[in-house]
Amino acid sequence: xxxxxxxxxxVRLRPEDVTDLRHAVAGPVLEPDSEGYAAECATFNLxxxxxxALVVGATSDADVRAAVRFAVRHGLPVAVKSAAHQVVSAAxxxxxxxxxxxxxxxxxxxxxxxxAEPGVRWSDVLPRTAESGLAPLAGSAPDVGVVGYTLxxxxxxxxxxxxxxxxxxxxxxxxVTADGALREVTPHTxxxxxxxxxxxxxxxxxxxxxxxxVFPYTRFYGGGIYFPGEHLAEVLEAWRAWLPTVGEDMxxxxxxxxxxxxxxxxxxxxxxxxxxxRVGYLGSAEEGAALxxxxxxxxxxxxxxxxxxxxASIGDIHQDPVEPMPYFDRSVCLExxxxxxxxxxxxxxxxxxxxxxxxxxxxxxxxxxxxxxxxPNAVPSRGLPYLVFALAVGAPDRAEAMRADLARVVDGLAPxxxxxxxxxxxxxxxxxxxxxxxxxxxxxxxRLLADIKKRxxxxxxxxxxxxxxxx
Numbered sequence: 032x033x034x035x036x037x038x039x040x041x042v043r044l045r046p047e048d049v050t051d052l053r054h055a056v057a058g059p060v061l062e063p064d065s066e067g068y069a070a071e072c073a074t075f076n077l078x079x080x081x082x083x084a085l086v087v088g089a090t091s092d093a094d095v096r097a098a099v100r101f102a103v104r105h106g107l108p109v110a111v112k113s114a115a116h117q118v119v120s121a122a123x124x125x126x127x128x129x130x131x132x133x134x135x136x137x138x139x140x141x142x143x144x145x146x147a148e149p150g151v152r153w154s155d156v157l158p159r160t161a162e163s164g165l166a167p168l169a170g171s172a173p174d175v176g177v178v179g180y181t182l183x184x185x186x187x188x189x190x191x192x193x194x195x196x197x198x199x200x201x202x203x204x205x206x207v208t209a210d211g212a213l214r215e216v217t218p219h220t221x222x223x224x225x226x227x228x229x230x231x232x233x234x235x236x237x238x239x240x241x242x243x244x245v246f247p248y249t250r251f252y253g254g255g256i257y258f259p260g261e262h263l264a265e266v267l268e269a270w271r272a273w274l275p276t277v278g279e280d281m282x283x284x285x286x287x288x289x290x291x292x293x294x295x296x297x298x299x300x301x302x303x304x305x306x307x308x309r310v311g312y313l314g315s316a317e318e319g320a321a322l323x324x325x326x327x328x329x330x331x332x333x334x335x336x337x338x339x340x341x342x343a344s345i346g347d348i349h350q351d352p353v354e355p356m357p358y359f360d361r362s363v364c365l366e367x368x369x370x371x372x373x374x375x376x377x378x379x380x381x382x383x384x385x386x387x388x389x390x391x392x393x394x395x396x397x398x399x400x401x402x403x404x405x406x407p408n409a410v411p412s413r414g415l416p417y418l419v420f421a422l423a424v425g426a427p428d429r430a431e432a433m434r435a436d437l438a439r440v441v442d443g444l445a446p447x448x449x450x451x452x453x454x455x456x457x458x459x460x461x462x463x464x465x466x467x468x469x470x471x472x473x474x475x476x477x478r479l480l481a482d483i484k485k486r487x488x489x490x491x492x493x494x495x496x497x498x499x500x501x502x
Contacts, residue, residue: 039124058088077357083127100211110495114176166248168197171349183455189311192398198229199404205240230409252319253311260304262330269329279398280313362456365417
C-alpha cells in the first residue's frame with residue numbers, strides 16, 4: 032500500500048463488496064452517486080471538498096471497526112471526519128468514516144470529567160458543563176469538534192495559559208486502530224499510543240470516545256475591543272509592552288481584520304479595516320478593567336465588547352465565523368515579538384500594505400502552554416511564545432492571488448519564525464511531506480511518533496492527514 036502523504040488507492044470495488052459492507056454496518060454506506068453523499072462529505076472550508084470512493088456514516092464502535100476492516104481488506108486508505116473544520120486531503124480513492132452521528136455526551140460533576148463521542152462539538156459541551164459550574168478547555172470556536180481539537184493539542188483562549196493544552200487533561204481514549212481492534216487507551220494500558228494520539232492528530236486510529244478533565248469556572252471577564260485599522264502600530268506596541276505585565280490568568284490576541292460588509296455585523300464594523308484585541312481574564316471585572324486600561328487608551332475605540340460573561344460565552348472572545356465559507360490559510364509560530372517584528376507586521380498588513388487578507392492574528396501563548404503535563408504527550412508546540420494565523424476568504428478561482436498574499440505575510444515574518452507549529456492550525460498546504468511534518472514536531476518527537484506509527488499502522492492506512500509515515 033502506498034505511503035504517499037495524501038494519496039488514495041487505485042482500487043475498483045465490486046457492487047457485491049459494497050453490499051457486504053452495507054450489511055456489516057448500521058449506518059449508511061454511500062458512493063459518489065448516492066443521495067446524501069454530498070451532505071456526508073460537506074466541510075467547513077468550502078475550498079477543501081471531500082471526494083472519497085466510499086463513505087460510511089458510523090453510528091457505533093462496531094460500525095467503525097467494520098469500516099476499518101473493510102478498508103484494509105480492500106486496500107483503501109481511511110479518512111476520518113467529525114466536525115470537518117480541518118481537512119487536509121480530498122480523500123480521493125479512500126474510505127471516509129463520518130462520525131457526526133456518534134454524539135453521546137456524559138458529564139460527571141463529582142469526578143469533574145466529561146466523556147464524549149467524536150460527533151460532539153464544544154457548543155454541545157459548554158451548556159452541559161455550565162449546569163454543574165464546570166468549564167472545559169474549549170477553543171476560540173465552539174462549533175469545532177471536541178475530539179479533533181483535542182488530538183491536535185487544543186489551545187484555549189481563556190484557560191490555556193493557566194492549565195495548558197486540552198490534550199494535557201485527557202484521561203482515556205477509545206480507539207479503533209488499523210488492525211480493526213477496539214482499544215481502551217490510558218497512560219497505564221498503552222502508554223506509547225496514549226502519548227502519540229494526543230498531538231499526533233488522527234495518524235494512529237479512529238478515536239470513538241474521549242474522557243477528559245474539566246475545571247471549576249463559571250464566568251470570565253473578556254471579549255473584544257475594536258480599534259480603527261490605521262492605529263495598528265499603536266495597538267501592537269501597547270499590547271507588546273503590556274504582555275509581560277499580566278499573569279497566566281490573562282490570555283490575549285490581536286486580530287488584524289478586513290471585515291465584510293454584512294448586516295450581521297454592527298454598523299461600525301461593516302466593511303471596515305479594524306484591529307480586534309481579544310482578551311479573556313479569570314479574575315474579577317474590576318481587576319480586569321484596571322489591567323486593560325493601558326490598552327483601551329492605546330487608540331480610539333470603535334467598539335468595546337469586553338465585560339463580565341458566563342463561561343459558556345467563550346466564543347465571544349474571538350467571534351470566529353460560524354457558517355461554512357471558502358478560504359485559504361497559513362500559520363507560523365514566532366520565537367519572539369519585539370519592536371521590529373511589530374513594525375514588520377504593520378508593513379505587511381497595515382493600511383498602506385495592500386494586504387487583502389480577512390484576518391491576520393497573533394496569539395500570545397506562554398504560561399502553562401510551556402509546561403510539560405503530568406502525563407506527557409506529543410503536542411509539539413511547548414515553549415513557542417506566539418502563533419500567527421493568516422486567513423484569506425474567497426472562491427477557489429482567486430486561489431493564486433490569495434496564496435500569494437498569505438505567502439507575503441507569513442514569509443515576511445521568517446526572521447522570527449520557529450520550525451515547530453501548532454498542529455490544529457496547519458493548512459492543507461503546510462507540512463505536506465515527511466520533512467515538513469518532521470519540522471513541525473521536531474526531529475526527536477517525530478522519530479518516536481514514526482516508531483509508534485510503525486507498530487500501530489505499519490501500512491499507513493490513516494494517511495489523509497499531516498502524515499507521520501511509519502519508520
